[in-house]
Amino acid sequence: MRKLVLVIVLIFAANLTQAQGSEKAKALLDDVHAKIKGYENIFVDFKYVLKNTEAGINQETRGDVTLQGDKYLFNIFGSTQLYDGNKVYTIVTENEEVTIENKSDDENALTPSKMLTFYKEGYTYTWDILQNVQGRKIQYVKLIPIDTNAEIKSILMGVDAETKHIYKLIYTGDNSTTTTITVNSFKTNQPLSKSLFTFDEVKYKNDGFYIIRN
Secondary structure (H helix, E strand, C coil), rough: CCHEEEEEEEHHHHHHHHHHHHHHHEEEEEEEHHHHHHHCEEEEEEEEEECCCCCCCCEEEEEEEEEEEEEEEEECCCEEECCCCCEEEEEECCCCEEEEHHHHHHCCCHHHHHHCCHHHHHHEEEEEEEEECCCEEEEEEEEEEECCCCCCEEEEEEEECCCCCCCEEEEEECCCEEEEEEEEEECCCCCCCCCCCCCCHHHHCCCCHHHHHH
């Protein structure tokens, strides 16, 4: 009987600890979201690493993205993607090609405009480790997709405990692939050109680019 009582107490304590950790994790992510939404614009320079040991894949590059509301200018893998609030323009200079298409209707699609806010819906949260990175306290939160059929198994989000800015994202896929995004530079409320999110089709045509409309 005493063993049964002890087991019940331990289960209750574990559930309570887990619930408290979940509440702490959600509170931290709410702080991050509120901070991000308070900025007029955001510029992020980041390191991107894709690894799959079994397949022998180890890909590393850097990229950057400028965000203002839903609009974005995204540079990675030698291409530029621009969203002006209406159309998505993918510019591949090496191929002298521009693809113009409508924004995806898939609400679950992870676009650059959702890069810093995607976690608000569709995940459960747990409190994870605290790391010291060159004097910065980085608190990790583990996100598990509610959709059991999701391609992503889990996400570890590292948040700077002082600034409430995202420092690192580690995606683990159901195929043993890990994608790590580490923020090198995070700038806010920068002076932006009024034409930054405007696609100049005439310019690209004059430069000999082939325009594809999907």
